[in-house]
Amino acid sequence: MMQYYNEWSWIFQIIFLVLFIVIFFYNQRIQLWMMQKQIEVAVRELEQMTKEGKDVLVKLINERGKPKEDPRPILNSLLDFFTVQPVDLDPAGIIYRLEHILDVRKSRWEQHVKQIAPAASRDVAANIEGTIEATSAVNMIFKIVRHYLLLGKKTKSLILIMQIQMQLPLIMQIAKAIFKALKSFSQGIPIGDSIGPLVVTTLVHDYKKQSPPKITRDYTKDITLYEMEIEGRNVFIIRATGPGATVGKPGEAIKKLVEEKEGKIARLIMVDAGLKLEGEKTGTVIEGVGAVIGGPGVEKYKIEESAGVKYSVPMDGIVIEEGQEDAYGTMVKDLVKSVPKAIEKIKNAILTRTVEGDNVIIAGIGNCCGIGD
Amino acid sequence: MSEVKYTTAAKILKVLGYILMMASVFLIMIGISGFFMGPIHPAIDPLYMLFSGLLLFMASLPILMMSQTGIVKPEFDVISLLRCSNADCKFTKGRKFEKDEYVFKELDEKCEKCNSNFYIAAIFEVERKPSKKKEEKTMNMKEVEKDSKQEESPAPKTPS
Structure with a gap:
Protein backbone atom coordinates (compact mmCIF):
# COMPACT_ATOMS: atom_id res chain seq x y z
CA MET A 1 0.00 0.00 0.00
CA MET A 2 2.74 2.52 0.98
CA GLN A 3 4.60 1.68 -2.19
CA TYR A 4 1.55 2.72 -4.22
CA TYR A 5 1.28 6.10 -2.45
CA ASN A 6 5.02 6.74 -2.79
CA GLU A 7 4.77 6.28 -6.55
CA TRP A 8 1.93 8.82 -6.73
CA SER A 9 3.70 11.25 -4.47
CA TRP A 10 6.53 11.58 -7.02
CA ILE A 11 4.05 12.58 -9.68
CA PHE A 12 2.50 15.22 -7.42
CA GLN A 13 5.92 16.52 -6.43
CA ILE A 14 6.78 17.02 -10.10
CA ILE A 15 3.44 18.74 -10.73
CA PHE A 16 4.04 21.12 -7.80
CA LEU A 17 7.60 21.81 -8.93
CA VAL A 18 6.39 22.67 -12.44
CA LEU A 19 3.65 24.89 -11.01
CA PHE A 20 6.18 26.60 -8.74
CA ILE A 21 8.54 27.32 -11.65
CA VAL A 22 5.68 28.55 -13.86
CA ILE A 23 4.39 30.89 -11.16
CA PHE A 24 7.92 32.04 -10.26
CA PHE A 25 8.80 33.10 -13.80
CA TYR A 26 5.42 33.84 -15.37
CA ASN A 27 3.55 35.38 -12.45
CA GLN A 28 3.37 38.82 -14.08
CA ARG A 29 2.35 37.38 -17.45
CA ILE A 30 -0.53 35.51 -15.82
CA GLN A 31 -1.57 38.66 -13.97
CA LEU A 32 -1.30 40.66 -17.20
CA TRP A 33 -3.46 38.13 -19.04
CA MET A 34 -6.14 38.24 -16.34
CA MET A 35 -6.22 42.05 -16.35
CA GLN A 36 -6.30 42.12 -20.16
CA LYS A 37 -9.38 39.87 -20.12
CA GLN A 38 -11.17 42.25 -17.72
CA ILE A 39 -10.34 45.24 -19.94
CA GLU A 40 -11.44 43.34 -23.05
CA VAL A 41 -14.86 42.74 -21.48
CA ALA A 42 -15.12 46.48 -20.67
CA VAL A 43 -14.02 47.44 -24.19
CA ARG A 44 -16.72 45.19 -25.67
CA GLU A 45 -19.30 46.83 -23.40
CA LEU A 46 -18.10 50.32 -24.37
CA GLU A 47 -18.17 49.39 -28.07
CA GLN A 48 -21.74 48.20 -27.64
CA MET A 49 -22.67 51.47 -25.92
CA THR A 50 -21.14 53.50 -28.77
CA LYS A 51 -22.99 51.43 -31.36
CA GLU A 52 -26.28 51.77 -29.47
CA GLY A 53 -25.68 55.51 -29.08
CA LYS A 54 -25.17 55.90 -32.83
CA ASP A 55 -28.35 53.91 -33.50
CA VAL A 56 -30.36 56.10 -31.09
CA LEU A 57 -28.93 59.19 -32.77
CA VAL A 58 -29.69 58.06 -36.32
CA LYS A 59 -33.22 57.08 -35.31
CA LEU A 60 -33.76 60.47 -33.63
CA ILE A 61 -32.43 62.41 -36.63
CA ASN A 62 -34.49 60.38 -39.12
CA GLU A 63 -37.66 60.78 -37.03
CA ARG A 64 -37.42 64.44 -36.05
CA GLY A 65 -34.95 66.05 -38.44
CA LYS A 66 -36.14 64.63 -41.77
CA PRO A 67 -32.66 64.59 -43.32
CA LYS A 68 -32.29 64.92 -47.08
CA GLU A 69 -29.36 62.53 -47.16
CA ASP A 70 -27.90 59.77 -44.98
CA PRO A 71 -26.73 61.50 -41.77
CA ARG A 72 -24.15 58.80 -40.91
CA PRO A 73 -21.07 60.30 -42.66
CA ILE A 74 -21.54 63.70 -40.97
CA LEU A 75 -22.29 61.97 -37.65
CA ASN A 76 -19.14 59.89 -37.87
CA SER A 77 -17.04 62.98 -38.49
CA LEU A 78 -18.77 64.78 -35.58
CA LEU A 79 -17.98 61.90 -33.23
CA ASP A 80 -14.28 62.43 -33.92
CA PHE A 81 -14.53 66.23 -33.76
CA PHE A 82 -11.73 67.82 -31.75
CA THR A 83 -11.20 71.17 -30.05
CA VAL A 84 -7.69 72.47 -29.44
CA GLN A 85 -7.24 74.23 -26.11
CA PRO A 86 -5.60 77.68 -26.25
CA VAL A 87 -1.92 77.97 -25.43
CA ASP A 88 -1.31 78.47 -21.70
CA LEU A 89 2.40 79.40 -21.80
CA ASP A 90 1.21 83.00 -21.71
CA PRO A 91 -1.91 82.79 -19.51
CA ALA A 92 -2.92 86.44 -19.91
CA GLY A 93 -6.30 86.62 -21.64
CA ILE A 94 -6.63 82.85 -21.88
CA ILE A 95 -10.28 82.94 -20.76
CA TYR A 96 -11.36 85.04 -23.74
CA ARG A 97 -9.28 82.93 -26.12
CA LEU A 98 -10.92 79.81 -24.70
CA GLU A 99 -14.35 81.43 -25.02
CA HIS A 100 -13.68 82.22 -28.66
CA ILE A 101 -12.72 78.60 -29.38
CA LEU A 102 -15.80 77.29 -27.54
CA ASP A 103 -18.04 79.72 -29.46
CA VAL A 104 -16.60 78.59 -32.80
CA ARG A 105 -17.07 74.95 -31.76
CA LYS A 106 -20.68 75.58 -30.74
CA SER A 107 -21.54 77.35 -34.00
CA ARG A 108 -19.92 74.54 -36.02
CA TRP A 109 -21.99 71.93 -34.16
CA GLU A 110 -25.16 73.96 -34.69
CA GLN A 111 -24.42 74.20 -38.41
CA HIS A 112 -23.87 70.44 -38.65
CA VAL A 113 -27.09 69.70 -36.75
CA LYS A 114 -29.01 72.04 -39.07
CA GLN A 115 -27.48 70.24 -42.02
CA ILE A 116 -28.39 66.73 -40.85
CA ALA A 117 -31.73 67.65 -39.27
CA PRO A 118 -33.21 70.54 -41.27
CA ALA A 119 -36.78 69.99 -40.03
CA ALA A 120 -35.85 69.95 -36.34
CA SER A 121 -37.24 72.73 -34.16
CA ARG A 122 -34.90 74.76 -31.96
CA ASP A 123 -35.54 72.50 -28.94
CA VAL A 124 -35.23 69.26 -30.90
CA ALA A 125 -32.02 70.55 -32.53
CA ALA A 126 -30.64 71.24 -29.03
CA ASN A 127 -31.59 67.72 -27.95
CA ILE A 128 -29.89 66.26 -31.05
CA GLU A 129 -26.78 68.31 -30.26
CA GLY A 130 -26.79 67.01 -26.68
CA THR A 131 -27.22 63.43 -27.89
CA ILE A 132 -24.31 63.82 -30.33
CA GLU A 133 -22.11 65.25 -27.54
CA ALA A 134 -22.97 62.32 -25.25
CA THR A 135 -22.35 59.74 -28.00
CA SER A 136 -19.08 61.45 -28.81
CA ALA A 137 -18.04 61.26 -25.13
CA VAL A 138 -18.84 57.52 -24.91
CA ASN A 139 -17.01 56.98 -28.21
CA MET A 140 -13.97 58.83 -26.87
CA ILE A 141 -13.90 56.73 -23.67
CA PHE A 142 -14.14 53.56 -25.77
CA LYS A 143 -11.28 54.65 -28.01
CA ILE A 144 -9.01 55.62 -25.11
CA VAL A 145 -9.57 52.37 -23.18
CA ARG A 146 -9.04 50.34 -26.37
CA HIS A 147 -5.88 52.34 -27.12
CA TYR A 148 -4.31 51.48 -23.76
CA LEU A 149 -5.40 47.85 -24.04
CA LEU A 150 -3.80 47.43 -27.46
CA LEU A 151 -0.71 49.41 -26.48
CA GLY A 152 -0.34 47.28 -23.35
CA LYS A 153 -0.72 44.11 -25.38
CA LYS A 154 1.79 45.31 -27.97
CA THR A 155 4.43 46.32 -25.45
CA LYS A 156 3.48 43.66 -22.87
CA SER A 157 3.63 46.50 -20.34
CA LEU A 158 2.10 45.60 -17.00
CA ILE A 159 2.05 49.24 -15.90
CA LEU A 160 -0.13 50.35 -18.83
CA ILE A 161 -2.63 47.51 -18.41
CA MET A 162 -2.63 47.82 -14.63
CA GLN A 163 -3.43 51.56 -14.71
CA ILE A 164 -6.49 51.04 -16.90
CA GLN A 165 -7.65 47.92 -15.04
CA MET A 166 -7.48 49.70 -11.68
CA GLN A 167 -9.43 52.70 -12.94
CA LEU A 168 -11.91 50.57 -14.86
CA PRO A 169 -14.77 50.72 -12.29
CA LEU A 170 -14.65 54.53 -12.30
CA ILE A 171 -14.29 54.74 -16.09
CA MET A 172 -17.27 52.42 -16.58
CA GLN A 173 -19.30 54.41 -14.05
CA ILE A 174 -18.72 57.62 -16.03
CA ALA A 175 -19.40 55.87 -19.36
CA LYS A 176 -22.68 54.38 -18.10
CA ALA A 177 -23.76 57.74 -16.69
CA ILE A 178 -23.07 59.50 -20.01
CA PHE A 179 -24.88 56.71 -21.84
CA LYS A 180 -27.92 57.34 -19.63
CA ALA A 181 -27.69 61.06 -20.44
CA LEU A 182 -27.63 60.19 -24.14
CA LYS A 183 -30.96 58.40 -23.83
CA SER A 184 -32.45 61.26 -21.78
CA PHE A 185 -31.34 63.90 -24.31
CA SER A 186 -32.77 61.90 -27.20
CA GLN A 187 -36.20 61.82 -25.51
CA GLY A 188 -36.04 65.30 -23.98
CA ILE A 189 -36.26 64.00 -20.40
CA PRO A 190 -34.72 66.18 -17.65
CA ILE A 191 -31.36 65.01 -16.32
CA MET B 1 -22.55 52.62 -9.60
CA SER B 2 -25.60 50.56 -8.72
CA GLU B 3 -24.92 47.31 -6.89
CA VAL B 4 -25.49 43.96 -8.61
CA LYS B 5 -28.79 42.43 -7.51
CA TYR B 6 -29.61 38.70 -7.74
CA THR B 7 -32.93 36.86 -7.78
CA THR B 8 -33.62 34.61 -4.76
CA ALA B 9 -33.03 31.45 -6.82
CA ALA B 10 -29.73 32.87 -8.07
CA LYS B 11 -28.68 33.73 -4.51
CA ILE B 12 -29.39 30.12 -3.38
CA LEU B 13 -27.48 28.73 -6.39
CA LYS B 14 -24.55 31.03 -5.65
CA VAL B 15 -24.34 29.90 -2.01
CA LEU B 16 -24.70 26.24 -3.06
CA GLY B 17 -21.97 26.66 -5.67
CA TYR B 18 -19.55 28.17 -3.14
CA ILE B 19 -20.32 25.41 -0.57
CA LEU B 20 -19.63 22.73 -3.20
CA MET B 21 -16.43 24.48 -4.24
CA MET B 22 -15.17 24.69 -0.66
CA ALA B 23 -16.04 21.01 -0.06
CA SER B 24 -14.25 20.04 -3.25
CA VAL B 25 -11.09 21.94 -2.25
CA PHE B 26 -11.20 20.23 1.15
CA LEU B 27 -11.51 16.76 -0.44
CA ILE B 28 -8.73 17.47 -2.96
CA MET B 29 -6.43 18.61 -0.14
CA ILE B 30 -7.17 15.46 1.89
CA GLY B 31 -6.58 13.36 -1.22
CA ILE B 32 -3.24 14.99 -2.09
CA SER B 33 -1.97 14.95 1.49
CA GLY B 34 -2.87 11.25 1.62
CA PHE B 35 -0.35 10.57 -1.15
CA PHE B 36 2.45 12.28 0.76
CA MET B 37 1.67 11.26 4.34
CA GLY B 38 -0.49 8.19 3.87
CA PRO B 39 -4.29 8.02 4.22
CA ILE B 40 -5.79 9.66 7.32
CA HIS B 41 -7.95 6.54 7.81
CA PRO B 42 -7.41 3.08 6.30
CA ALA B 43 -10.96 3.14 4.88
CA ILE B 44 -10.38 6.47 3.06
CA ASP B 45 -8.63 6.00 -0.23
CA PRO B 46 -6.75 9.22 -1.24
CA LEU B 47 -7.36 8.54 -4.93
CA TYR B 48 -11.09 8.25 -4.29
CA MET B 49 -11.04 11.53 -2.30
CA LEU B 50 -9.11 13.27 -5.05
CA PHE B 51 -11.54 12.25 -7.79
CA SER B 52 -14.58 13.04 -5.61
CA GLY B 53 -13.10 16.49 -4.99
CA LEU B 54 -12.46 17.06 -8.69
CA LEU B 55 -15.99 15.94 -9.57
CA LEU B 56 -17.50 18.27 -6.97
CA PHE B 57 -15.32 21.12 -8.25
CA MET B 58 -16.54 20.54 -11.79
CA ALA B 59 -20.14 20.39 -10.56
CA SER B 60 -19.78 23.71 -8.70
CA LEU B 61 -18.67 25.61 -11.82
CA PRO B 62 -21.90 25.28 -13.87
CA ILE B 63 -23.92 26.05 -10.72
CA LEU B 64 -21.98 29.29 -10.22
CA MET B 65 -22.34 30.11 -13.91
CA MET B 66 -26.09 29.47 -13.70
CA SER B 67 -26.36 31.85 -10.75
CA GLN B 68 -24.91 34.63 -12.95
CA THR B 69 -27.94 34.39 -15.24
CA GLY B 70 -30.12 35.46 -12.30
CA ILE B 71 -28.65 38.98 -12.09
CA VAL B 72 -31.55 41.43 -11.96
CA LYS B 73 -30.98 44.31 -14.34
CA PRO B 74 -32.70 47.33 -12.81
CA GLU B 75 -35.47 48.71 -14.99
CA PHE B 76 -36.84 52.19 -14.69
CA ASP B 77 -40.11 53.92 -15.44
CA VAL B 78 -40.11 57.60 -16.32
CA ILE B 79 -42.96 59.32 -14.50
CA SER B 80 -44.61 62.64 -15.30
CA LEU B 81 -45.99 64.30 -12.20
CA LEU B 82 -49.14 66.20 -13.13
CA ARG B 83 -50.34 69.07 -10.95
CA CYS B 84 -53.57 70.99 -11.14
CA SER B 85 -53.01 74.55 -12.37
CA ASN B 86 -55.55 75.83 -9.83
CA ALA B 87 -53.38 77.01 -6.93
CA ASP B 88 -56.14 76.27 -4.40
CA CYS B 89 -56.68 72.70 -5.60
CA LYS B 90 -53.08 71.42 -5.80
CA PHE B 91 -54.26 67.95 -6.84
CA THR B 92 -51.37 65.87 -8.18
CA LYS B 93 -51.13 62.56 -9.93
CA GLY B 94 -48.35 60.58 -11.56
CA ARG B 95 -48.43 58.71 -14.84
CA LYS B 96 -45.98 57.33 -17.39
CA PHE B 97 -44.00 59.89 -19.37
CA GLU B 98 -45.28 60.43 -22.89
CA LYS B 99 -43.32 61.59 -25.91
CA ASP B 100 -42.81 65.37 -26.30
CA GLU B 101 -43.66 66.11 -22.69
CA TYR B 102 -41.58 68.53 -20.67
CA VAL B 103 -41.76 70.12 -17.25
CA PHE B 104 -44.22 73.07 -16.99
CA LYS B 105 -46.03 72.01 -20.17
CA GLU B 106 -49.72 72.91 -19.97
CA LEU B 107 -51.86 69.86 -20.71
CA ASP B 108 -55.38 69.48 -22.06
CA GLU B 109 -56.11 66.91 -19.36
CA LYS B 110 -58.59 68.17 -16.75
CA CYS B 111 -58.30 67.82 -12.98
CA GLU B 112 -60.74 65.27 -11.55
CA LYS B 113 -61.48 67.55 -8.59
CA CYS B 114 -61.85 71.10 -9.93
CA ASN B 115 -61.85 70.64 -13.72
CA SER B 116 -58.89 72.98 -14.20
CA ASN B 117 -56.09 72.03 -16.56
CA PHE B 118 -53.10 70.02 -15.44
CA TYR B 119 -49.49 71.02 -16.02
CA ILE B 120 -46.41 68.85 -15.64
CA ALA B 121 -44.68 69.73 -12.37
CA ALA B 122 -41.81 67.25 -12.66
CA ILE B 123 -40.46 64.37 -14.73
CA PHE B 124 -38.28 61.75 -13.05
CA GLU B 125 -37.49 58.07 -13.06
CA VAL B 126 -38.33 55.41 -10.50
CA GLU B 127 -37.00 51.88 -10.35
CA ARG B 128 -39.48 49.26 -11.44
CA LYS B 129 -40.02 46.52 -8.88
CA PRO B 130 -39.60 43.07 -10.48
CA SER B 131 -42.54 41.27 -8.90
CA LYS B 132 -46.25 42.12 -8.89
CA LYS B 133 -45.63 44.61 -11.65
CA LYS B 134 -49.14 46.02 -11.89
CA GLU B 135 -49.66 46.49 -8.17
CA GLU B 136 -46.20 47.95 -7.70
CA LYS B 137 -46.70 50.43 -10.48
CA THR B 138 -49.89 51.68 -8.88
CA MET B 139 -48.08 51.83 -5.56
CA ASN B 140 -45.24 53.82 -7.11
CA MET B 141 -47.72 56.35 -8.45
CA LYS B 142 -49.41 56.62 -5.06
CA GLU B 143 -46.04 57.06 -3.41
CA VAL B 144 -45.12 59.80 -5.87
CA GLU B 145 -48.38 61.64 -5.24
CA LYS B 146 -48.04 61.25 -1.47
CA ASP B 147 -44.46 62.56 -1.54
CA SER B 148 -45.32 65.51 -3.71
CA LYS B 149 -48.23 66.43 -1.43
CA GLN B 150 -46.15 66.11 1.72
CA GLU B 151 -43.19 68.07 0.45
CA GLU B 152 -45.00 70.72 -1.47
CA SER B 153 -43.54 74.17 -1.03
CA PRO B 154 -45.78 76.46 0.99
CA ALA B 155 -47.95 78.51 -1.30
CA PRO B 156 -46.86 82.10 -1.65
CA LYS B 157 -49.04 84.62 0.11
CA THR B 158 -51.42 86.11 -2.39
CA PRO B 159 -51.82 89.83 -1.92
CA SER B 160 -55.43 90.70 -1.27
Missing part, protein backbone atom coordinates in the same frame (compact mmCIF):
# COMPACT_ATOMS: atom_id res chain seq x y z
CA GLY A 192 -29.94 65.47 -12.81
CA ASP A 193 -28.02 68.56 -13.92
CA SER A 194 -31.35 70.22 -14.83
CA ILE A 195 -32.16 70.72 -11.16
CA GLY A 196 -30.96 74.38 -11.09
CA PRO A 197 -33.34 75.54 -13.86
CA LEU A 198 -36.13 73.38 -12.35
CA VAL A 199 -35.76 75.12 -8.96
CA VAL A 200 -35.82 78.67 -10.33
CA THR A 201 -38.69 77.98 -12.75
CA THR A 202 -40.74 76.41 -9.94
CA LEU A 203 -40.08 79.62 -7.99
CA VAL A 204 -41.39 81.67 -10.94
CA HIS A 205 -44.51 79.47 -11.08
CA ASP A 206 -45.06 79.84 -7.32
CA TYR A 207 -45.15 83.63 -7.57
CA LYS A 208 -46.44 84.23 -11.09
CA LYS A 209 -50.02 84.77 -9.92
CA GLN A 210 -49.12 87.61 -7.57
CA SER A 211 -46.52 89.11 -9.87
CA PRO A 212 -46.76 88.09 -13.55
CA PRO A 213 -43.17 87.93 -14.81
CA LYS A 214 -41.83 89.93 -17.71
CA ILE A 215 -40.12 87.29 -19.84
CA THR A 216 -37.23 88.16 -22.17
CA ARG A 217 -36.24 85.19 -24.30
CA ASP A 218 -32.72 85.22 -25.71
CA TYR A 219 -31.63 87.94 -23.28
CA THR A 220 -28.23 86.60 -24.23
CA LYS A 221 -27.81 83.57 -26.48
CA ASP A 222 -30.00 80.69 -25.20
CA ILE A 223 -30.76 82.50 -21.94
CA THR A 224 -34.19 83.57 -20.68
CA LEU A 225 -34.68 86.38 -18.17
CA TYR A 226 -37.73 86.71 -15.92
CA GLU A 227 -38.32 89.99 -14.12
CA MET A 228 -40.80 89.83 -11.25
CA GLU A 229 -41.46 90.84 -7.68
CA ILE A 230 -40.84 88.34 -4.91
CA GLU A 231 -41.40 89.32 -1.27
CA GLY A 232 -41.19 93.01 -2.23
CA ARG A 233 -37.82 92.66 -4.01
CA ASN A 234 -37.19 93.17 -7.73
CA VAL A 235 -36.00 89.75 -8.73
CA PHE A 236 -34.25 88.89 -11.99
CA ILE A 237 -34.30 85.18 -12.68
CA ILE A 238 -31.86 83.80 -15.23
CA ARG A 239 -31.84 80.31 -16.73
CA ALA A 240 -31.10 78.61 -20.05
CA THR A 241 -33.95 78.55 -22.56
CA GLY A 242 -35.77 75.24 -22.50
CA PRO A 243 -37.08 72.69 -23.03
CA GLY A 244 -34.21 71.88 -25.39
CA ALA A 245 -30.90 70.61 -24.00
CA THR A 246 -29.15 73.98 -23.73
CA VAL A 247 -26.96 75.47 -21.02
CA GLY A 248 -26.55 78.93 -22.56
CA LYS A 249 -24.07 81.46 -21.21
CA PRO A 250 -25.38 82.40 -17.75
CA GLY A 251 -22.14 84.22 -16.93
CA GLU A 252 -22.59 86.49 -19.92
CA ALA A 253 -26.23 87.15 -18.93
CA ILE A 254 -25.31 87.99 -15.31
CA LYS A 255 -22.51 90.28 -16.51
CA LYS A 256 -24.90 92.09 -18.90
CA LEU A 257 -27.58 92.47 -16.21
CA VAL A 258 -25.13 93.76 -13.59
CA GLU A 259 -23.77 96.29 -16.11
CA GLU A 260 -27.30 97.39 -17.05
CA LYS A 261 -28.17 97.95 -13.39
CA GLU A 262 -24.81 99.72 -12.88
CA GLY A 263 -23.93 97.30 -10.14
CA LYS A 264 -27.02 98.10 -8.06
CA ILE A 265 -27.64 94.47 -7.19
CA ALA A 266 -28.08 93.58 -3.51
CA ARG A 267 -27.47 89.85 -3.92
CA LEU A 268 -26.63 87.26 -6.54
CA ILE A 269 -28.03 83.84 -5.68
CA MET A 270 -26.94 80.89 -7.83
CA VAL A 271 -28.54 77.45 -7.76
CA ASP A 272 -26.75 74.47 -9.28
CA ALA A 273 -26.23 70.74 -8.98
CA GLY A 274 -23.03 69.71 -7.18
CA LEU A 275 -21.23 66.42 -6.89
CA LYS A 276 -21.80 64.70 -3.57
CA LEU A 277 -19.24 62.68 -1.69
CA GLU A 278 -19.86 58.96 -1.19
CA GLY A 279 -22.04 58.49 1.87
CA GLU A 280 -23.94 61.73 1.35
CA LYS A 281 -27.58 61.61 0.33
CA THR A 282 -28.72 62.58 -3.16
CA GLY A 283 -30.88 65.70 -3.02
CA THR A 284 -29.27 67.25 0.04
CA VAL A 285 -29.44 71.04 -0.25
CA ILE A 286 -26.38 72.92 1.00
CA GLU A 287 -25.42 76.59 1.04
CA GLY A 288 -22.21 78.52 0.55
CA VAL A 289 -20.72 81.57 -1.09
CA GLY A 290 -19.11 82.14 -4.47
CA ALA A 291 -19.98 81.61 -8.11
CA VAL A 292 -21.64 78.20 -8.14
CA ILE A 293 -21.11 77.12 -11.73
CA GLY A 294 -19.14 74.37 -13.42
CA GLY A 295 -17.88 74.02 -16.98
CA PRO A 296 -14.57 75.12 -18.47
CA GLY A 297 -14.42 78.27 -16.31
CA VAL A 298 -15.32 80.99 -18.81
CA GLU A 299 -18.74 81.75 -17.31
CA LYS A 300 -17.44 81.57 -13.73
CA TYR A 301 -14.70 84.05 -14.60
CA LYS A 302 -17.20 86.52 -16.08
CA ILE A 303 -19.39 86.38 -12.97
CA GLU A 304 -16.44 86.78 -10.60
CA GLU A 305 -14.98 89.59 -12.69
CA SER A 306 -18.17 91.61 -13.21
CA ALA A 307 -20.44 90.96 -10.21
CA GLY A 308 -17.61 90.09 -7.85
CA VAL A 309 -14.58 92.27 -8.51
CA LYS A 310 -16.08 95.26 -10.35
CA TYR A 311 -19.24 95.79 -8.31
CA SER A 312 -18.63 93.74 -5.14
CA VAL A 313 -22.02 92.04 -5.36
CA PRO A 314 -22.32 89.42 -2.59
CA MET A 315 -22.69 85.95 -4.14
CA ASP A 316 -24.65 83.17 -2.45
CA GLY A 317 -24.58 79.61 -3.71
CA ILE A 318 -27.19 76.90 -3.22
CA VAL A 319 -26.09 73.45 -4.26
CA ILE A 320 -28.21 70.32 -4.63
CA GLU A 321 -25.93 67.36 -4.09
CA GLU A 322 -25.99 64.37 -6.40
CA GLY A 323 -23.70 61.63 -7.64
CA GLN A 324 -22.06 61.70 -11.05
CA GLU A 325 -24.46 59.03 -12.30
CA ASP A 326 -27.45 61.09 -11.10
CA ALA A 327 -26.07 64.30 -12.61
CA TYR A 328 -25.77 62.81 -16.10
CA GLY A 329 -28.69 60.39 -15.86
CA THR A 330 -32.44 60.97 -15.89
CA MET A 331 -33.62 63.04 -12.94
CA VAL A 332 -34.43 60.90 -9.89
CA LYS A 333 -37.22 61.33 -7.36
CA ASP A 334 -34.87 62.41 -4.55
CA LEU A 335 -33.82 65.42 -6.64
CA VAL A 336 -37.42 66.40 -7.36
CA LYS A 337 -38.11 66.21 -3.63
CA SER A 338 -35.26 68.65 -2.98
CA VAL A 339 -36.89 71.45 -5.04
CA PRO A 340 -39.14 72.85 -2.23
CA LYS A 341 -36.16 72.75 0.16
CA ALA A 342 -34.01 74.73 -2.28
CA ILE A 343 -36.83 77.24 -2.80
CA GLU A 344 -37.10 77.69 0.96
CA LYS A 345 -33.37 78.46 1.09
CA ILE A 346 -33.73 81.03 -1.70
CA LYS A 347 -36.66 82.70 0.08
CA ASN A 348 -34.72 82.71 3.30
CA ALA A 349 -31.72 84.33 1.58
CA ILE A 350 -33.97 86.99 0.06
CA LEU A 351 -35.79 87.73 3.31
CA THR A 352 -32.77 87.77 5.60
CA ARG A 353 -30.04 89.23 3.41
CA THR A 354 -31.90 91.82 1.34
CA VAL A 355 -34.47 94.52 2.06
CA GLU A 356 -37.65 95.47 0.22
CA GLY A 357 -37.02 97.29 -3.04
CA ASP A 358 -33.60 95.68 -3.56
CA ASN A 359 -32.56 94.19 -6.88
CA VAL A 360 -31.77 90.48 -6.60
CA ILE A 361 -30.47 88.11 -9.29
CA ILE A 362 -31.31 84.42 -9.04
CA ALA A 363 -29.58 82.15 -11.55
CA GLY A 364 -30.56 78.54 -12.15
CA ILE A 365 -27.46 76.92 -13.61
CA GLY A 366 -27.57 73.69 -15.59
CA ASN A 367 -28.84 71.92 -18.65
CA CYS A 368 -32.45 72.78 -19.46
CA CYS A 369 -33.25 69.47 -21.15
CA GLY A 370 -36.96 68.81 -20.58
CA ILE A 371 -37.52 71.96 -18.48
CA GLY A 372 -39.94 74.33 -20.19
CA ASP A 373 -40.72 77.95 -19.32
